[in-house]
Amino acid sequence: MRTAEKWVYLGVIGMAVLGLMFGVFWNKITTAEAKANQNELGTLLDLGHRMVDQPLQVVVKWQGSWEGSGTEGAEAAARKLGRSLQLAPVQALTEHGHVTYRVIDEKNDINIRLNWQEISRNHSYVVMQLEAGNPQQWDNLSDLQEQYGKKMRDAGIKAEWNASLQGMVNDSASVVDTMNRIEGNLIDTLKATPQDTYEDATTVSNSYQVPSLTSRVRSGGDWLSMQVAVHEDSLSGSNRVTIGLPVITIEY
Numbered sequence: 001m002r003t004a005e006k007w008v009y010l011g012v013i014g015m016a017v018l019g020l021m022f023g024v025f026w027n028k029i030t031t032a033e034a035k036a037n038q039n040e041l042g043t044l045l046d047l048g049h050r051m052v053d054q055p056l057q058v059v060v061k062w063q064g065s066w067e068g069s070g071t072e073g074a075e076a077a078a079r080k081l082g083r084s085l086q087l088a089p090v091q092a093l094t095e096h097g098h099v100t101y102r103v104i105d106e107k108n109d110i111n112i113r114l115n116w117q118e119i120s121r122n123h124s125y126v127v128m129q130l131e132a133g134n135p136q137q138w139d140n141l142s143d144l145q146e147q148y149g150k151k152m153r154d155a156g157i158k159a160e161w162n163a164s165l166q167g168m169v170n171d172s173a174s175v176v177d178t179m180n181r182i183e184g185n186l187i188d189t190l191k192a193t194p195q196d197t198y199e200d201a202t203t204v205s206n207s208y209q210v211p212s213l214t215s216r217v218r219s220g221g222d223w224l225s226m227q228v229a230v231h232e233d234s235l236s237g238s239n240r241v242t243i244g245l246p247v248i249t250i251e252y
Helices: 003-051 074-084 135-154 175-190
Strands: 054-067 091-095 098-107 110-120 123-132 157-169 193-199 203-209 217-219 222-224 226-232 239-245
Touching: 003 054, 003 135, 003 157, 003 175, 003 239, 054 135, 074 098, 074 110, 074 123, 074 135, 110 135, 123 135, 123 157, 135 157, 175 193, 175 203, 175 226, 175 239, 193 222, 203 222
Parallel strands: none
Antiparallel strands: 054 123, 054 157, 091 098, 098 110, 110 123, 157 239, 193 203, 203 226, 217 222, 226 239
């Protein structure tokens, strides 16, 4: 083999090896990140076991932007994602002047809702919602959260997750007293630091920094990683507790 050809050949081999190494490295990062997300959801579920007496629902959302490459349109990409998630066929409809590709399905007792909304020709916003009721479904929810988040990112969606857990407490304490009990537990077990607070006649909502949690949002000059709300249910007279990572994204 001539010298020039030899160096070209070695260069091709080197590029292939580097590509393989990068692929392995990226897969390790993705896997580690997915496990971290699953562990943080586990933290929320553990709080639910300890802080609410009657669990009502846990809602996990993956959401983010998709930018088209010019070779695949939004509809084709939405249908491809639906197939990779093994969901029912995507249905197209128009909402507020934008085409939305939607799937409502159920898997392993978990309610699933996929919304893929076209913003422009090469820009869409995608929301995947997973909802579980009783704690017997929570393991399935955790598994799907990990799988679906990875598949959304594999599809080119810049997806981030959040989760909210809601349930009732069986006591006659005021919303303030219930919040104080929960906050004391958060400070003791998670080293939570109170940040923002809101209070009215029937609701108290507090936000926290929790150093052990990586999921977080900016609020002014600070970051928040957990929100807790206690609301007095006027019909039952009991207090409804909602916990969100990093914030609550459902009605409380």
